[in-house]
Amino acid sequence: MEHLMSSAPHMVDVLTIGKSSEGRPLKVVKVSTGKEMGKPAIWIDGGMHGREWIAPAVALYILKQLVENQLNSNISIIQKLDWYIMPVVNPDGYEYTHVTDRFWRKSRSKTQDAEFEENRMFWDSARECAGVDLNRNWDFHWGEVGSSDNPCSPNYSGLRPFSEPETRAVSDFILDKRDQLKAYITLHSYSQMWLIPWGFTKQKVADYEDLLYLGKKAIESLSKVHGTKYTIGTSPALLYPTSGSSDDWAKGKAGIQYSYTVELRDRGTYGFLLPATQIVPTGRETFAGVRTLAKSLINNR
Numbered sequence: 001m002e003h004l005m006s007s008a009p010h011m012v013d014v015l016t017i018g019k020s021s022e023g024r025p026l027k028v029v030k031v032s033t034g035k036e037m038g039k040p041a042i043w044i045d046g047g048m049h050g051r052e053w054i055a056p057a058v059a060l061y062i063l064k065q066l067v068e069n070q071l072n073s074n075i076s077i078i079q080k081l082d083w084y085i086m087p088v089v090n091p092d093g094y095e096y097t098h099v100t101d102r103f104w105r106k107s108r109s110k111t112q113d114a115e116f117e118e119n120r121m122f123w124d125s126a127r128e129c130a131g132v133d134l135n136r137n138w139d140f141h142w143g144e145v146g147s148s149d150n151p152c153s154p155n156y157s158g159l160r161p162f163s164e165p166e167t168r169a170v171s172d173f174i175l176d177k178r179d180q181l182k183a184y185i186t187l188h189s190y191s192q193m194w195l196i197p198w199g200f201t202k203q204k205v206a207d208y209e210d211l212l213y214l215g216k217k218a219i220e221s222l223s224k225v226h227g228t229k230y231t232i233g234t235s236p237a238l239l240y241p242t243s244g245s246s247d248d249w250a251k252g253k254a255g256i257q258y259s260y261t262v263e264l265r266d267r268g269t270y271g272f273l274l275p276a277t278q279i280v281p282t283g284r285e286t287f288a289g290v291r292t293l294a295k296s297l298i299n300n301r
């Protein structure tokens, strides 16, 4: 990120939007060309869950393509759109998967409430009880289906919506840019799915057909690159229902029309332990999908 900023200072800016629980900087890269202010924009994040290593890698791959690969096919999406890319929403969890537990999902905050303090001896001995599932901590139908109020659960929602510095920083930043943002894309793994809100209910969002149409075009382009098959639909239909997730919040609270959760490769052969040989192919095909979505947004206006 810093390298791209120094090599292309006219179009790349690295913004620090806050600090994680353990004090790591939360960084967003802005890619923008020309002098026009307030162009329509796309947000992409990854690494909300520590163990999903392919997501930060793909976010970085997309960033690098936008900055360095200005071929014909990429020119309009760079000139007509601003891009905000945050490769690692959960740097503490990501670090923890490198040094202690490869399958860690949550953040690493230390929950503190009265009941927790009473049981501190127990919690301290159970290291699973640290952290919050950052994809259950958003302030939209928080704490309903598919989330847990048990700090030791991998799906712990936190004490209240936006209790975590990571979700607070990202949501504040997005709200500030909400008028510009036309799409919110959050990269996760794994399953090869392009997920449409809502996650918290089986009811369809009012403009479901619009989201489905653009999402289908995206996965068609994606599959043309290496033949990788994605399914598209809502989380309750294809996976399971959840609440307090970022895609629902982006749509329901921030009012960003095209909100998607992308579950990257694979379908379970390697799961979170996706071999390094698949990093670039996954980046390439995902970029193709995102580029098609971006072009649809430009033509839609």
Ligand code: 0X9
Binding pocket: 049, 052, 135, 188, 189, 190, 195, 198, 199, 200, 235, 236, 239, 240, 241, 242, 243, 245, 246, 247, 248, 261, 263
């Ligand atoms: O459970 C999640 O947070 C996501 N799956 S993952 O395996 N990466 O953890 C799916 C979230 C999909 N969106 C909603 N259900 N709202």
Ligand code: ZN
Binding pocket: 048, 049, 052, 135, 188, 189
């Ligand atoms: Zn995830």
